[in-house]
Amino acid sequence: NSIVALAMQPGLLQAMGREPARLLQMVQEVSRYDPSIHNTRRFVAEATEVAGISLQPGDVVLVLLVAAGRDPACNPRPDEFLLEREDRDVPGFGSGPHQCPGQALACAVAAAAVRTLLVSGRLKDAASFTWQYRPSMNARIPHFTG
Numbered sequence: 001n002s003i004v005a006l007a008m009q010p011g012l013l014q015a016m017g018r019e020p021a022r023l024l025q026m027v028q029e030v031s032r033y034d035p036s037i038h039n040t041r042r043f044v045a046e047a048t049e050v051a052g053i054s055l056q057p058g059d060v061v062l063v064l065l066v067a068a069g070r071d072p073a074c075n076p077r078p079d080e081f082l083l084e085r086e087d088r089d090v091p092g093f094g095s096g097p098h099q100c101p102g103q104a105l106a107c108a109v110a111a112a113a114v115r116t117l118l119v120s121g122r123l124k125d126a127a128s129f130t131w132q133y134r135p136s137m138n139a140r141i142p143h144f145t146g
Contacts, residue, residue, distance in 0.1 A: 001034045002027050002114050004142050007126040009081050017118060023111040025083045028090065031069075031107065033081050035092040038066040038140050065092045066140075 005026065006013045016023055044059040055061070068091035070078040075089050089095075093103040100106070117123045131142040 001036055001140065001142065002030045002110055003117070003123065003126065003129070003144070004131065005030045005034065005081065006114070006123055007129045012081075013123065013126050015083075016114070020115050020118060022083055023115050023118075024107060027107045027110045027114065028088055029081060029083055029085060031092060032075060032085075032088055032090045033069065034140065035066055035069060035090070036139055036141060037092045039064050039138055 006016065012026070016026060040063050042061045042063055044055045044057055044061065046057055048055050050061070068074055069089070072078050074091065075085065090103070093100040093106075114123075129144055131144045134141045134143050
């Protein structure tokens with residue numbers, strides 16, 4: 001999805017070419033703005049109520065992680081792609097005791113991969129790339145076709 005951002009966000013490809021040290025910021029913002037994992041499911045363990053809805057044990061709740069990343073309560077100006085976003089909340093990696101311990105590593109690996117593609121010149125025409133998303137219940141995975 002970082003490559004999609006480089007293709008879609010005006011001036012981003014040029015900015016990353018000039019300042020590749022900011023690639024980690026870019027990957028982190030992509031993880032919030034257009035995450036690979038859009039949703040997950042949780043199962044109700046005991047009878048409860050959420051937002052006025054009664055839930056029973058075994059009920060399934062679909063958690064829209066992508067929507068949380070665009071919630072202004074989590075991230076001010078959520079529909080803007082901002083590299084310098086302060087206190088970026090990336091719900092796709094969880095939070096608190098359920099935060100993914102691999103978040104920093106995953107973002108570093110993605111940034112290194114994008115850096116390698118940038119240096120190789122393979123992204124110079126990113127604006128002309130075409131892609132489709134692979135069918136998936138939870139993930140948004142681009143498949144580049146051109």
